[in-house]
Amino acid sequence: MVSLITEDFWDQGQFVAKSLGMPNVPRVKLPHPVAGLGEAKIEIIAASIIEDIINSFANE
Amino acid sequence: MSDFLDAENEEMALEQLHDMGCTDGLPVVIPTQERVIRCILASGLDGDMVLGELGPGMGIATVEKVATAAVMAGCKSDYMPLVIAAVKAAAKPEFDLAELQATTHCTAPLIIVNGPARETCGPVASGYGALGPGHRANASIGRALRLCLINIGGGRPGISDMAIHGHPGKFTYCLAEAEEESPFPPMHTSLGFDKSDSVVTLLGCEAPHSCLYSDNADDPEDAEKLLKILSVGLTNIATNNAVFASGMALVCLGPKHANVLARSGHSRESIQQRLWELTHLLKADHIRYGGEFGKAFRDNPEGTYPAFKVPQHILLMVAGGIGLYSMVMPNWGGAGHQNSAVSVQVESDFFCAIPGLGGA
Numbered sequence: 001m002v003s004l005i006t007e008d009f010w011d012q013g014q015f016v017a018k019s020l021g022m023p024n025v026p027r028v029k030l031p032h033p034v035a036g037l038g039e040a041k042i043e044i045i046a047a048s049i050i051e052d053i054i055n056s057f058a059n060e
Numbered sequence: 061m062s063d064f065l066d067a068e069n070e071e072m073a074l075e076q077l078h079d080m081g082c083t084d085g086l087p088v089v090i091p092t093q094e095r096v097i098r099c100i101l102a103s104g105l106d107g108d109m110v111l112g113e114l115g116p117g118m119g120i121a122t123v124e125k126v127a128t129a130a131v132m133a134g135c136k137s138d139y140m141p142l143v144i145a146a147v148k149a150a151a152k153p154e155f156d157l158a159e160l161q162a163t164t165h166c167t168a169p170l171i172i173v174n175g176p177a178r179e180t181c182g183p184v185a186s187g188y189g190a191l192g193p194g195h196r197a198n199a200s201i202g203r204a205l206r207l208c209l210i211n212i213g214g215g216r217p218g219i220s221d222m223a224i225h226g227h228p229g230k231f232t233y234c235l236a237e238a239e240e241e242s243p244f245p246p247m248h249t250s251l252g253f254d255k256s257d258s259v260v261t262l263l264g265c266e267a268p269h270s271c272l273y274s275d276n277a278d279d280p281e282d283a284e285k286l287l288k289i290l291s292v293g294l295t296n297i298a299t300n301n302a303v304f305a306s307g308m309a310l311v312c313l314g315p316k317h318a319n320v321l322a323r324s325g326h327s328r329e330s331i332q333q334r335l336w337e338l339t340h341l342l343k344a345d346h347i348r349y350g351g352e353f354g355k356a357f358r359d360n361p362e363g364t365y366p367a368f369k370v371p372q373h374i375l376l377m378v379a380g381g382i383g384l385y386s387m388v389m390p391n392w393g394g395a396g397h398q399n400s401a402v403s404v405q406v407e408s409d410f411f412c413a414i415p416g417l418g419g420a
């Protein structure tokens with residue numbers, strides 16, 4: 001499992017992961033906000049994080 | 061038992077609590093051991109008794125911790141049964157507190173009090189300005205719950221409480237139903253309780269929005285016009301209820317408006333039914349304005365859809381002074397239970413008046 005979390009929600013992700021007893025759950029940071037950017041920009045973001053996602057799975 | 065903090069005096073203790081993020085930004089009453097014990101004793105419960113778990117921090121709400129919040133909020137010890145009931149309601153899984161605290165929506169838990177505890181554990185105001193300043197029980201009971209959500213539940217803005225704006229009800233949000241002024245049976249009787257029960261109902265919802273209707277006893281369409289006005293205030297394509305087509309909302313009828321509906325023969329149930337019918341919205345608007353959420357009806361774009369799944373998801377209560385206004389509070393509609401209201405019976409059997417302490 002890999003959580004995708006935007007920059008503004010990074011601290012919240014850390015807080016929730018810790019409170020749920022999963023402080024080391026793999027996470028990948030996205031820019032904020034992602035919603036409403038349109039497909040072209042989403043594809044650019046996706047391309048920029050795909051390697052991080054694969055690495056996170058590989059390290060599980 | 062909780063750990064103790066040290067400070068040279070109350071002024072420095074207050075600054076310490078502010079610095080630690082333990083307040084709501086306003087000054088608090090310093091929760092000295094004596095004050096907290098007084099509240100625990102008044103509750104008649106063991107300080108270590110667990111009332112529930114509060115998310116997203118998943119902190120354990122004991123009577124002692126809740127009493128600490130009640131002291132900080134300025135509660136009289138008499139209010140403890142209501143504060144405890146509100147915390148129990150917030151901790152129920154069906155309230156989805158972790159999600160409610162974490163969402164970007166502005167939602168805040170509104171405490172609605174019904175039954176004898178309105179007086180015996182208050183008085184909790186239900187008349188003029190019930191949601192405004194000047195009513196100690198309303199102000200401090202709602203604030204006590206908020207301090208529990210901060211210090212036990214871990215809800216802190218921008219870190220774990222991601223509300224984009226929040227709303228003033230996140231400081232305190234509490235009122236009682238004006239049962240004596242209402243032409244209808246009290247709200248809690250429609251939720252499965254006896255009239256003689258004392259009940260706290262918790263609903264995560266937006267700030268109240270005022271609905272103006274100038275009634276006219278000579279107008280045969282008076283009630284229907286009022287219901288139309290309320291439905292417009294309650295739901296439009298800008299609200300989560302309309303866009304998510306889920307959640308609940310509260311209609312807080314002013315006593316004058318309640319009597320307009322009663323004299324036309326309406327019951328609580330028929331009002332809910334008619335409001336539900338009037339909050340059917342155009343699918344075309346949902347598709348056009350609903351953004352990503354607007355995909356729901358793209359395969360079937362004709363006609364209307366209900367903003368609320370069933371009429372009972374429109375809660376109805378009576379409160380406020382006598383005038384031309386009612387209030388509506390839409391809600392978030394998210395999380396596993398779609399932002400449901402949760403009701404808990406108030407247990408005041410164990411409550412003890414502490415001699416010589418004047419209930420303060």
